[in-house]
Amino acid sequence: SYDLTQPPSVSVFVGQTASISCSGDKLGDQYVSWFQKKPGQSPVLVMFQDSRRPSGIPVRFSGSNSGNTATLTISGTQAMDAADYYCQAWDSNTGVFGTGTKVTVL
Amino acid sequence: EVQLVESGGGLVQPGGSLRLSCVVSGISVRSDDMHWVRQGEGKSLEWVSGIGTAGDTYYLGSVRGRFTLSRENAKNSVYLQMNNLRAGDTAVYYCARGPLMGTIDYWGQGTLVTVSS
Numbered sequence: 143s144y145d146l147t148q149p150p151s152v153s154v155f156v157g158q159t160a161s162i163s164c165s166g167d168k169l170g171d172q173y174v175s176w177f178q179k180k181p182g183q184s185p186v187l188v189m190f191q192d193s194r195r196p197s198g199i200p201v202r203f204s205g206s207n208s209g210n211t212a213t214l215t216i217s218g219t220q221a222m223d224a225a226d227y228y229c230q231a232w233d234s235n236t237g238v239f240g241t242g243t244k245v246t247v248l
Numbered sequence: 249e250v251q252l253v254e255s256g257g258g259l260v261q262p263g264g265s266l267r268l269s270c271v272v273s274g275i276s277v278r279s280d281d282m283h284w285v286r287q288g289e290g291k292s293l294e295w296v297s298g299i300g301t302a303g304d305t306y307y308l309g310s311v312r313g314r315f316t317l318s319r320e321n322a323k324n325s326v327y328l329q330m331n332n333l334r335a336g337d338t339a340v341y342y343c344a345r346g347p348l349m350g351t352i353d354y355w356g357q358g359t360l361v362t363v364s365s
Contacts, residue, residue: 160339175351177293184342184358185285185293190351228293232349234307237283237295 146240153246156217161242164212164229172231174212176205179226179242188227189214221247223243250274250354252343257359260333264363267294268328270343270356278321280346282311284328286339297328300348310336333363 146166155183164174188199192207202217212231216223224247228247229240256268268284275363283298296305297317305317316329326343340360 149347173351179287179293179325184355187351187353190353192326196353230293230295230352231351235298235304237285237298237352239293239295242292 143179144219144231144236144238146231146238147231148229148243150241151244151246153248154216155248156221157218160219160223161246162214162216162227162229164214164240165210166212166231166238167210169210169212169231171210174205174207175230176200176212177228177239178223179228185228188230207244219245219247222235223247234246250345251353252356254341254343254356254359257327257341257361259313259362259364261365262363264333265329265331266333268330268341268343268359268361270326270328272324272326272343273337275327275345275354276321277319277324281350282326283319283320283344283346283352283353284317284326285342285344286337286361287342287358288339290329291339294339298348303347306348323347330361333361335363337361338363353360 144220173191175213177185189205193205251273284296314332339360342358343356345354
């Protein structure tokens with residue numbers, strides 16, 4: 143099976159930069175999406191095709207993907223960005239989500 | 249406005265069955281690929297199943313043979329028939345839209361499935 147590994151947690155001070163990694167074999171050969179998940183809410187797409195922001199997602203969110211690692215970066219992190227974040231890719235028409243990263247905003 | 253509304257969750261005993269429904273508005277299940285994704289308490293998101301516009305279906309390995317995803321174009325709905333349920337299937341199940349091998353962009357609010365005796 144195809145696995146996507148993320149750090150369990152990332153802590154960041156308000157206004158600073160948070161980087162969340164997602165590692166998988168040859169991940170850079172395909173597009174990666176990122177979802178924000180808050181308790182009791184549905185997942186929200188915050189990045190697609192590695193580095194494209196959906197309408198309504200703040201410009202402080204950016205993404206990249208190369209080699210075996212994709213990265214979601216939140217610049218000038220706000221308190222409202224505190225959430226779990228999941229990367230997502232595909233393995234032969236089967237969806238795969240990352241292990242998830244809890245972002246704590248201090 | 250795109251809306252996906254799930255229903256059919258509930259409490260079921262191990263070995264039992266449930267059928268989840270997802271009624272869609274604002275898009276057409278006839279021309280869009282659809283998915284079910286679940287999240288257990290304290291666990292990661294987990295893709296469960298997807299259906300393409302040609303009716304091709306795909307499943308997570310642990311549910312293959314027990315779950316069946318189908319589509320009813322006339323009702324603009326998709327369904328997940330879940331048989332022989334196990335405790336490990338306990339989760340909130342989300343209906344979602346997006347092309348297979350592409351971007352999943354719209355999600356429903358989820359329906360809770362609890363498998364317990």
